[in-house]
Amino acid sequence: MSIKIALGSDHAGFELRGEVAAYLEKGGFEYTILGCREGESCDYPLVAREVCALITEKKADLGILICGTGIGISIAANKIKGIRAALCTDTFMAKHSRLHNNANVLCLGGRVSGSGVALEITEAFLTNEFKGGRHQRRVELLEPC
Numbered sequence: 148m149s150i151k152i153a154l155g156s157d158h159a160g161f162e163l164r165g166e167v168a169a170y171l172e173k174g175g176f177e178y179t180i181l182g183c184r185e186g187e188s189c190d191y192p193l194v195a196r197e198v199c200a201l202i203t204e205k206k207a208d209l210g211i212l213i214c215g216t217g218i219g220i221s222i223a224a225n226k227i228k229g230i231r232a233a234l235c236t237d238t239f240m241a242k243h244s245r246l247h248n249n250a251n252v253l254c255l256g257g258r259v260s261g262s263g264v265a266l267e268i269t270e271a272f273l274t275n276e277f278k279g280g281r282h283q284r285r286v287e288l289l290e291p292c
């Protein structure tokens with residue numbers, strides 16, 4: 148069964164979103180694009196909500212969110228129950244966000260990471276799986292108190 152991915156960006160992540168979409172297309176992933184259209188300016192918290200809704204409604208397995216720095220959109224995503232968003236600037240972070248944190252959303256900064264690095268980060272995120280075990284308890288403790 149293929150992984151379903153929800154991919155969204157604001158205007159500052161628009162260009163990188165196109166690169167990530169091309170990567171997903173080439174890799175045969177099933178994906179949905181949400182957020183800003185070309186030439187538009189839009190609010191990253193709303194894009195985060197749209198993408199995360201697909202995950203919490205189980206219409207997507209994983210999300211990828213892109214804004215200028217990746218910071219705003221990751222803060223917004225992490226406000227949503229059931230979402231574990233990881234802002235990653237290298238492949239080690241992306242890999243471990245899956246292995247240890249069971250992150251279900253990858254956040255990227257379109258003004259921070261070049262497309263080569265961002266695509267390798269994306270690959271690391273999509274090709275690693277949660278290890279469970281002692282990490283399961285810690286992930287459960289991440290839920291809002």
Ligand code: RB5
Nearest residue numbers: 159214215216218219220
């Ligand atoms: C938009 O200009 C920019 O503020 C946004 O993309 C993001 O970087 C916020 O964290």
